[in-house]
Amino acid sequence: MALVGGWAFHLLHLPLAWMLGAMCATMLAALLELPVVARTRPMRPPFAAILGVTLGATFRPSALPQGQSLAVLLIAITVSTLLCGFAGYQYLRRIAKFDPITAYFAAMPAGLQEMALQGGQAGGDERRIALIHACRVSLLVLVVPLTYGLIYHIDSQKTPLMTRTASDIASGDWLWLAALIVVGWGVARKLDMPNAPMIGPLLLSASVHLLGWTEASPPHILIVIAQVVIGSALGSNFVETRWAVLWQSLRHGLVLVPILCGVCLSVAIVAASLVGQSFGVVFLTLAPGGTTEMSLIALALHADVALVVSSQLIRILLVNLGATSLFRLRQTRRGSS
Template sequence: MPSPSPPLHPFLATVLTLCIAAGGGLVATALNLPAGWLMGGALAVTLAAMWGLPVMLTDRLRDITFVLVGMSMGATVAPDSLSLIPTWPLSLLALALELAIIIAISGWVLSRVFRLDPGTAYLSSFPGHLSFIIGIAATGIGNARQIVIIQVIRILMLTIAVPIGATFLPIAHFSPPAASAFLSPLQLVLLAAGCVAVGALFLKFKVPAGMVLGSMAAATAAKLGGLYTEAMPVPLVTMTFVLTGALIGSRFAGISRREFLAAAKGGLVATMVAVSVVTVMAGVVAQFVDMPFGQIWLGLSPGALEGMGALGIALGYDTAFIAAHHVIRLLMLSFAIPAVAVLVQRRAQRAQESHNLPPSSTR
């Protein structure tokens, strides 16, 4: 394995990461892959991290990325998208059912087939809410390092799989509506300020993915309220995709190839389980609601909100539907994760007590 590169100043490491992401996005876009700037950037930065290059995004730039993703999602919400809300209960029911199936099957496979301890197996199987999961793991439940690798593999594979699926499978994608007018610099500054303010408020109240959701809420409210009708400038949207790809790929920083390979099989299998379950559920829902299969799939997908939201923009889908389902998924997981963690911990305690019981005396 190549030796890790000497540490760089955070600014230089960030510039290097953005250049790699932009280069990967440019190649993928030149190959006419859907969401090329996002998928290509994520894959390029991941490979760079695996090769030992010092990739990273500063916390400030990460927050800027979240704001830009939220702004872009809010700016693409169509006023008539809210008329589809009556069809959401069926897809939300499918979402709840698929979460239970994914966690049960993935947890069983990781523990029985890959011999991970139950804490690591089941915390790795939760489709989302990574920061919450790591917080639970930090209390001593499971191997936090393995959990991170498996979860990040899931996020990366979904980011890559969706555009490839849109290219080679019968999953329609739609070019975003051609804009005739774009937000002016002053409008962008005012909209960004509102997005940051609402995002900070969401974070204060500990809303999951608060900066992304807060930014989207502000941008959506402003658009539906008639404060603007223009679209986001294309260069800014492209920059958002590059930043999001860099953010996804940089999560592999500090993970050696040996660590990655040790957890890769389990991570890939868990991701395949999740993708299979989501695909079946999306197929069932698509029989009863009038919306694109790909849009339903993204709404039910177990990927990161910022990544799936950016893919929704790139593929021309209704971001309101996608964001709403990811919010509900995070809320469901907020209750499910601690409940399963308690069950796993109690099971381990019972096994330990049973193991420590003195042998019964014989007469």
Template sequence: MPASFISRSDIIPVVLTLAIAAAGGGAAMLLGLPAGWLMGGALAVTIAAMLGAPIRMPDGLRNVAFVLIGMSMGATVAPDSLQLLGSWPISLAALALELVIIVASTGWMLTRVFKLDPGTAYLSSFPGHLSFVMGIAATGVGNARQIVIIQVIRILMLTIAVPIGAVFLPIDHFAPPVRSDFLDPMQLVLLAAGCVAVGLAFNRLKVPAGMVLGAMAAATAAKLGGLYTEAMPIPLVVGTFILTGALIGSRFVGITRTEFLSAAKGGLIATAMTVSIVTLVALGVAQLVDMPFGQIWLGLSPGALEGMGALGIALGYDTAFIAAHHVIRLLMLSFAIPAVVMLVRWQEAKAQLRHNRTA
């Protein structure tokens, strides 16, 4: 983590950001929405950022959020989670098929309907691995600003859509088990230290979402190894949701309303297409495996790992299933993104050659 956790100039904006996330989350909880602390906080901070409020989430605080999310996901892994491994090949095959359909259909739509150049369209269509996508965009492929707006819209809309869907659609969701035994302060400190150490090691190894996955791996190993059985304290879980909501909403910092509106229509339609594809694929998988539809949906959904993992905790699902599918999605995208970019560049070179011949 950085030497300067939060600079003096960031203290007031950070406090304001967390207060907005807490207020939005509290309002959503009062309305009875599932995952209200997370969804309400993300929406409130997004609106504040778009209105020009001084929203700040320094890297140090982001890392704290990542570690807490990973710890919470690991602490909620059920001891019998590995019994579901036999059904995972079906959902993983569906995940691969889904990725192909999403990239092909949304990339085509953004190119043909919204007239985006192929680089911008297809980099905007990839469901995840945003840091990798933006790294490629920085090399001159596509319009980086449009890509980030469309991608961030996807992350935000998925965070909002899942809890709302759990209310209005026939999707099973479960209240997290009521626990009376919680980790004590010393256990929390030791577990957090282990989570941070493994998270930093994962980052050093360039593992995608290293802090989240490293913290989850450490917390899961400790739990399955019998080092603890207690749950995370409720105030800490609520704080984790507030931090995650602020983290999601803070991605809109620096995006002007003009830029947002110019890319929003394509982003919203692309997100709607993605949600529809995920829903249809999840419905198919649900006919073949015995697990809640909502859990399958979260495992196949192309949201950020930290957001989908937090939603899994809030809705009472198996976080091991969700995390495993998101990790494999990122690995698939690590190969798919360069391949598609090479194809786009090849097509652009062919088009330029034809243009030169007719000029």
């Protein structure tokens, strides 16, 4: 089902066709309660590792900002993350009437699994937090590439990394790819990193490519399969979800996403000229979608992938390290007052 959806979007020459098509087809099948749908999230880790190595292969010393540009970008990421969290919380708490804990963790612009787990442990509604994040990421993944495709008339199938065939890769490069996946994933898991299957191989791949030790990257067919799996995993978040519950989350997501995008657009307008990058690239560095999904969008849209990937990692790190700490501080202050 996911493959059929990806193929249909590919024939329509839509940006990020394989992931978007798989996501939409799986989501539709899930909502129609078709028996062909099963949760594909368990299949995601190894293919996320492949994407991690692919994204890491785009890193070059010249790709990362230096000096003042780096400082401005870090400030922009921090400001947009804080503003997105604040604006999201205000909407979900005051308008959507979520309880404070659920509203807090549902508003944080970070990964679905991490925020749902932390929110559940803090006493929030884990299911509702997960659905809000699933709707946010799904809407952003659907809207951002289509909007960029219309504005910039980009053919994502002509991306250099999407033209390599298996025969183009030497046997030594296959060994590099396997080592980057196994070692990167293993070390990240030992260090208990968020999204370890992708982040570990990505960081290791970026390191060896920056050092010039290899130029290896996965072939086109593996990247396509990985996109289909990632897309179907996104769509399968809606399996066994009642229409009433889904509509409530989707309704709030349709309001929340424009609010978050408005915040990021405002910060991107100010930061773009100071960083020396185009507005479109800076927005992708700030966009509050999933790390994997936003990085894939950057790859498909020929954006500065290394810049987008590193910025998204910084944003996720900020939220994962800071969300629970800020929540505990807030609860402590309330308890003492």
